[in-house]
Amino acid sequence: MQDVGVGLYPSMSLLNHSCDPNCVIVFEGYQLLLHSVREIHIGEELTISYVETLVPTRERQKQLVRQYCFECDCLLCQNQEKDAEKLAGEELAWKEVKDAVNEVRYPKSKEEWKHVLARCQNLMSSHEGHLPDTNIYQLKMLDCAMDACINLESWEEALHYGSRTLEPYRRYYPGFHPLRAVQLMRVGKLQYSQGMFPQALETLKQDFQASIITNITVIF
Numbered sequence: 101m102q103d104v105g106v107g108l109y110p111s112m113s114l115l116n117h118s119c120d121p122n123c124v125i126v127f128e129g130y131q132l133l134l135h136s137v138r139e140i141h142i143g144e145e146l147t148i149s150y151v152e153t154l155v156p157t158r159e160r161q162k163q164l165v166r167q168y169c170f171e172c173d174c175l176l177c178q179n180q181e182k183d184a185e186k187l188a189g190e191e192l193a194w195k196e197v198k199d200a201v202n203e204v205r206y207p208k209s210k211e212e213w214k215h216v217l218a219r220c221q222n223l224m225s226s227h228e229g230h231l232p233d234t235n236i237y238q239l240k241m242l243d244c245a246m247d248a249c250i251n252l253e254s255w256e257e258a259l260h261y262g263s264r265t266l267e268p269y270r271r272y273y274p275g276f277h278p279l280r281a282v283q284l285m286r287v288g289k290l291q292y293s294q295g296m297f298p299q300a301l302e303t304l305k306q307d308f309q310a311s312i313i314t315n316i317t318v319i320f
Contacts (some may be wrong), residue, residue, distance in 0.1 A: 107132070117168070118147035119160055120176040126278055140199040154236050154272055156183045185271070189231035189238070197223055198237040204244055210252060217248035239268045246286075259290040266303075281310040 109132050112125070122140050128134050140146070151163045157180045164172055176182070185248035187194060187221055200223055207213045220241050231238040242261045249258035265283060273280040284307035 107275075115146060115148050117150045117170075117172060118174045118176075119149055119151075119153055119157075120145040121149045121153070123148050124278060131156055135276070135278070137277045154186070154239075156186050156236075158183075182272075185234055186236045189227040189235045190227075193230045194235050194237045196225065197231065197235075197241050201237055201240045201244060207248075207251070211250045213251045216250065217245060218247065220245040230319070233264050234268045234271065236268075236272075239265060239272075244307055250286075255290055255293050259294060261285065262287040262290055276310060281307050284310055 107130070112132060112134065114121070115134075122138055122144065123134050123136050123146050126135060134146070134148075134208055150168055151160050155163075157177050161171060161177065162172060182298070200219060204216060204219075207216055224238075224241060224245070227238075233239060234244065242265050246258050246261040246265070249255070249261065262283070266287060269280045269283045284303055288300050288303035288307055291297075
């Protein structure tokens, strides 16, 4: 679920876009797999999202016009029902966090990871009580802090940040979404490393349930 290159898949290009898609694309090597993320009714069109669905409507629309030259009129864009939740909290606070997250580049050393973690901790501390974890930029900051702790082998702290992401992931990636499944797996492994065996078992059960595809897997 991360961009690493560009490929040409003529059959898959027939899929139309929706900001609330019923399928996602994943890869196994060069093999492209189309997975359903929820139950699909007979006769329902298969759709994917051409852009990251987590971002607010205005940003999705800008990216679609810029890259694909069309405006989306799906139900999610028409009612913009989740935008208020995605941008909950004080605007000045989430804009500062947004800028900080956008500035982060994948660190190559432990010293760089320490700098990233310190930056995340300072921002989250200064905005405590002003940004809920459901704010998408706060969520990205938590993810960033979790990654930093994992790379620094600070397992307990990584679990603290990872646990806070689970509810926002459940809200924004419902059903059988691979991103939610991966996050549950990461948190479950951290719980296991801390000897929290009952909690780890429950989290990994949720991971398994989130990974179950409603058996519409198409391979290209």
